Amino acid sequence: MxxxxxxxxxxxxxxxxxxxxxxxxxxxxxxxxxxxxxxxxxxxxxxxxxxxxxxxxxxxxxxxxxxxxxxxxxxxxxxxxxxxxxxxxxxxxxxxxxxxxxxxxxxxxxxxxxxxxxxxxxxxxxxxxxxxxxxxxxxxxxxxxxxxxxxxNNELSYKEFYNTLSEEQVFKTVKKDYISPKVTFVNPEEPQILRKISNSDSLKVPQCPNVILICIESLSSRFLNSFGSDLNITPTLDSLANKSLFFTNIFATGTRTVRGMEAITLSIPPTPGRSIVKRENNGGLFTIGEIFKEQGYERNFFYGGDGYFDNMNTYFGGNGFNIVDRGRGFLLDTNIKTKRTNIDDDEVTFENAWGVCDEDIYNKVLKEADKTFNEGTPFFNFVMTTSNHRPFTYPEGKIDIPSGTGREGGIKYTDYAISNFLKQAKTKPWYNNTLFVIMADHCASSAGRWALDVENYHIPALIFNAGIKPEKVHKFCSQIDVFPTVFDLLNWDYTTNLFGQSILEMKPEDERAFIGNYRKLGLLKSDTLMVLSDQHKSDIYKWNRKDNSLKVIAERPSFLYKTISYYQAADYLYRNNGLKLE
Structure with missing residues (x-):
């Protein structure tokens, strides 16, 4: 002044x-x-x-x-x-x-x-x-x-910040991993991964059961007794592990719910910056929902809060899913032509910052499943839970841990709600012909000492019911592989633009998991981890599973090129509309 x-x-x-x-x-x-x-x-x-x-x-x-x-x-x-x-x-x-x-x-x-x-x-x-x-x-x-x-810097350009290869080399490397008697590439000379998968033959008849995915908020594998825990807070999930196709070495691709949704629905390695779920121009993509649509399924996304949060309604609605949420007045994009159903006040027994409790969302799932079944239409329901999230509050008197006292209570209530849901589902006429998939969106701890803390990506995943034979599968795999595995189990022939593969069909040399955060992009094969970083850096480590430590080891050019190829291909397809339906 x-x-x-x-x-x-x-x-x-x-x-x-x-x-x-x-x-x-x-x-x-x-x-x-x-x-x-x-x-x-x-x-x-x-x-x-x-x-x-x-x-x-x-x-x-x-x-x-x-x-x-x-x-x-x-x-x-x-x-x-x-x-x-x-x-x-x-x-x-x-x-x-x-x-x-x-x-x-x-x-x-x-x-x-x-x-x-x-x-x-x-x-x-x-x-x-x-x-x-x-x-x-x-x-x-x-x-x-x-x-x-x-x-x-909430979005990062892969080509500007990370190591790259020629597009020809990238897609040649990626496509090589998909070569199989079951696979035919639609445009083999183009920078695409679009291919036809043949799973049916005279001995394998396609099946079309209902499919319910329960995506559990923040459920690390370390909380389950099935993975060595002694907390005794997941009796339902531990029991199901012995009755399911149970994957013991599956890893989340990221550290947030939107990353889990991206991995499950788009079956794509994590791209740098924010999740595709939160980006613009993320409608009309080739998701697992399109494969269900081709088989005549109704597709529904259930969320106990307002799906406006994290752009979920725009993403799922823009990709053909009907929305069932606890909306408070925010409308879907007017260009989205899917149905939106509200969870009404009289359907709510408990609610916190993130929405209704798990029991309430499951009750809504049961109600909507009954409607769709009565219409004679198979359904695919993507159910996103919220109770295992801070502040960890839930209805009192359900479990022996007081509400709001910590994550162990949130997990135990989550497990209790699943048990209650399955008991009710068993009384329904559609139960026997329904395939259940239970998987975490990400782990409870998103970070640790290391650039990518491997154990903090280790999640549980299991598939059961509808004739699935129980088996423990120890192959290294990723969230992106779960639904290609489901399509394999159902003997479906389909055209796919997904990066994921059937875990059951993986050869030992094909086993791998993608893990990352918004800047670090990792490829894990057995005990070896390659990490790509911005500023065109890369590091390779030996992972010690006993203490979860990483030790720098000598460079492996072929492993580096494979890691670059997957992440560069994913970014290329997204930015060049290669993930679009057309």
Whole structure:
């Protein structure tokens, strides 16, 4: 401000307000970072940016998970204390009575502006990452700077940031893994993976049972006794593991629900940046829903909250699924022609920030399944659960762990609700002709010490009922392979644009799993992990399953080229409309 305006009412108001606002931002972000770290083991990233869009769910979740009055009270007390101390030092009075001229202030102001522009234009947040230990890399960053860096970089161009090969080499490498007597490529010379799969013959007649997928929020394999846990909180799932096609070495592709949805429905390795579920132009894609459609199925997506969250309604609706959710007035894109059914108030017995409890969503599934069955139409129901999510609240009196006391209670209630759902389903005329698939969307812990913490991608998956023979399958595989396996079990002939393969048909040399976060892209084969990073980096590790450690090993060019090929092919197809139905 010009010198002759120092100390006027306007100057005093602006100075006090700006000073208080700056302090409030620093204090609030400090406490917010603590809660964010508890949930994700990271500084602010693009997840925090996304959460600004979905304020209802996020604010309600925070309110139910943390003592907000206490936290806000502490912030305000510290804020007023700092303002009081500042005032006692006579800092405000010195400011309003100083003799610095406008010209004298230009030099330090210009210096501050240059520093800000330099960091904005030339300093990447990733330059803080100078350590082998991922926790150290995250601690080395600044929270507020990380937030704005994520705001600017929530999508990454694969070709600009990662190692690449020629398109010809990429698709030649990828297609080689699909060569089989059952497979015929539609356009073998084109940069595509479109192919026809033949599973039926005179001995294998196609089957069309109803299919219900239960996608469980944040269920790590380490919580199940079937994987060595002694928590005894998943008796239903552990019992089902012995009666199912049970996959013991299956890995989630990512660390968020939208990544799990992307992997399951699009059957694609994770692309850098945000999930395709959250991107623009994500309708009219070739999903598993199209294969069900070809077989005459009705396709439904069930979610206990508002499917507006994380763009789920737009994605599923734009790809031919009917929507059943707890909508609060947000409408689907007007270009989407699918049906939307609301979970009404009289159908709700318990609700928290993320929506209705699992029992309520299952009751809605049963009700809608009855309707579709009575119409004589087979159905594919994608059911997304929410109870195993902070704040871990659920109806009291259902299990022996009090509501809201932690994740173990959330898991035990999730297991209880599945048991209750299956008991009710067994009374239905459509039960015997219904195939059930249960799988986690991702693990409870999304990050660890390592760039990609392998064990934190290990999830349970099982397929049962409708004549499926129980078997434990120990092959290394990925979320993207589950529904190609289902289509194989049902003896379907179909055209596919999916990256996944039937796990049952995998040869030992074909076994692999894709794991990643929004920047790191990994290919896991047995105990070897290749990780592609932005800034055109790659690292190869030996994974020790006993202690979950990674040890850098000598380069393997052929493994590197295969990893690049899969991820580059996935990005190429998405950006060049190669995932579209046409």
């Amino acid at each position: 010009p010198k002759n305006l120092y100390g006027i009412v306007f100057d005093r108001i602006v100075t006090h307000f700006a000073f208080a606002l700056g302090l409030l931002i620093f204090l609030f972000s400090f406490f917010a970072e603590i809660t964010f770290w508890l949930e994700f083991n990271r500084r602010f990233n693009f997840i925090a940016v996304d959460y600004l869009i979905y304020t209802y769910e996020v604010v309600k979740n925070i309110d139910e998970s943390y003592p907000i009055p206490l936290l806000l009270g502490a912030i305000l007390i510290v804020l007023f204390a700092l303002i009081f101390i500042t005032d006692k030092t006579k800092a405000f009075r010195h400011t309003f009575k100083n003799e610095t001229t406008f010209k004298q202030k230009l030099v330090p102001s210009a210096l501050i502006i240059v520093i800000a522009l330099t960091f904005t234009l030339f300093v990447n947040n990733e330059k803080a990452e100078q350590f082998e230990n991922r926790y150290n890399n995250e601690i080395a960053k600044a929270g507020i700077y990380s937030f704005f860096a994520a705001f600017r």
